[in-house]
Amino acid sequence: MKLSSFLKKLTFFELLVSVLTILQLYHFCILFSNYSFPMPLLYGPLFWAMYQYLSNKSESVIKRDLLLGNIPFAFFVTWYFILGDTFDWTYFKWYLPIMIIVQIGYPVVILFRLKGTPSKTEGFVLLKQLMALGMGIFLFVGSVFLKHYIQVDVFMGINPIHAIAVAMVFSLFMLVNYMYSRFHAVEQDDVTIPVAEDSMLPADTGILAHCGGELVRAMEVDRLFLDSKLSLDKLSNHVGIAKSVISHYLNNQLHLTYYEWLATYRIRHAKAILMEFGSEYKIEAVAHSSGFSSKTTFNRYFKERVGVLPSAYREQSSLI
Structure with a gap:
């Protein structure tokens, strides 16, 4: 099956997974050179949108909440571009706490709501895995926060950015594996059963x-x-x-x-x-x-x- 045909048949959930994959690939590329760009603020609203889809919310409600959830990102990305190459501790003073709240808040709420929910679909399994991984990433993001604010090196010399990069690799692997499995499933569904050439096809x-x-x-x-x-x-x-x-x-x-x-x-x-x-x-x-x-x-x-x-x-x- 052609990729263009598969893209036309993406569900809204699969579209969200695709967007998340692209964002994480870009984030991974700039992680070591620019960790001040507020990319992490995008993930929480996306996770929430994925949860809402699996909870059978309408697309209009999901899109509305997605727009509202990205207000902090819009605010800080505007501030980021205004600063340009100028380092401003005031920016980090506000950005880091909000980023950590977003990083921990969405996974905690989603995992709490998913508690006891049977993982009958691949989407639920993927979301639970991403939330668990998100909680792990929070520990490393929190260590950056502590190091900047109170000069406490929780991981004793281990660069938290390296740990975050490893976690992102696992996240990307899960996302790509999910999309590959969906591509394969759609391909199987769209198979046209071939007609045997040597059989006498009915003309009567x-x-x-x-x-x-x-x-x-x-x-x-x-x-x-x-x-x-x-x-x-x-x-x-x-x-x-x-x-x-x-x-x-x-x-x-x-x-x-x-x-x-x-x-x-x-x-x-x-x-x-x-x-x-x-x-x-x-x-x-x-x-x-x-x-x-x-x-x-x-x-x-x-x-x-x-x-x-x-x-x-x-x-x-x-x-x-």
């Missing part, structure tokens, strides 16, 4: 009509789409029609891949749940109840077909 409209009828019965009567592990092999065995015939019918008659066709039934079912039960179920529960194996895949297919995320659709439905 009667055969195609029979295939279409059996597939509709399997979905609408037997409701096989609710099986999150439904494969083309399993479907073929259930309806008694060769995989090549099913693939030919889906690709040439409906112009859909197997997974796209399957998602149409699952999305229809999810919309019915959201319309009828509203906020009684979490988005993740709706995803699993509709046959999706992960909330991320559910959000992506739902956004593609409905135009909004499931959480936004639920809010719209409650107003009707």
Whole structure:
């Protein structure tokens, strides 16, 4: 799958992860030469936005809080550029305490709210890991604070900047690994089942009509789409029609891949749940109840077909 195709299918959470990765790469590059630039102030609001997304907040709320959370960064980056190359201890006197509050505040609040939350999705696992690592980075940032203010060398000669750099490498590894796993998952979802060239593909409209009828019965009567592990092999065995015939019918008659066709039934079912039960179920529960194996895949297919995320659709439905 092409990278451009993958980028078009990024969920808002994956977009936040991508932005965080790019920021940390840039921060790592300037860490040893310019540690006065207020880059750390950006991370807390991003972490909070990631948490809000996993908590099914609407994108409008996330974007609003993200904008408000970045006010300290906007203030200090303006101050930083006004100073230019001039060293000003007043800047650090205000910047360091606020940076430490941001560095410790967001991870503490997020970890507290995630306490007892089962890590059923990769997103929750990633966020918990980043918050735990953020707490470790706080220790080293705090040592910089102590050294500047009361001349106490907590780590006895170890440069805290080096320790922060090592922690950032671990953070970058987790972020890149997450995005790679999502790329691989999307690639698997988008695979078009090839039609065997040596098989006799049906040209008879009667055969195609029979295939279409059996597939509709399997979905609408037997409701096989609710099986999150439904494969083309399993479907073929259930309806008694060769995989090549099913693939030919889906690709040439409906112009859909197997997974796209399957998602149409699952999305229809999810919309019915959201319309009828509203906020009684979490988005993740709706995803699993509709046959999706992960909330991320559910959000992506739902956004593609409905135009909004499931959480936004639920809010719209409650107003009707």
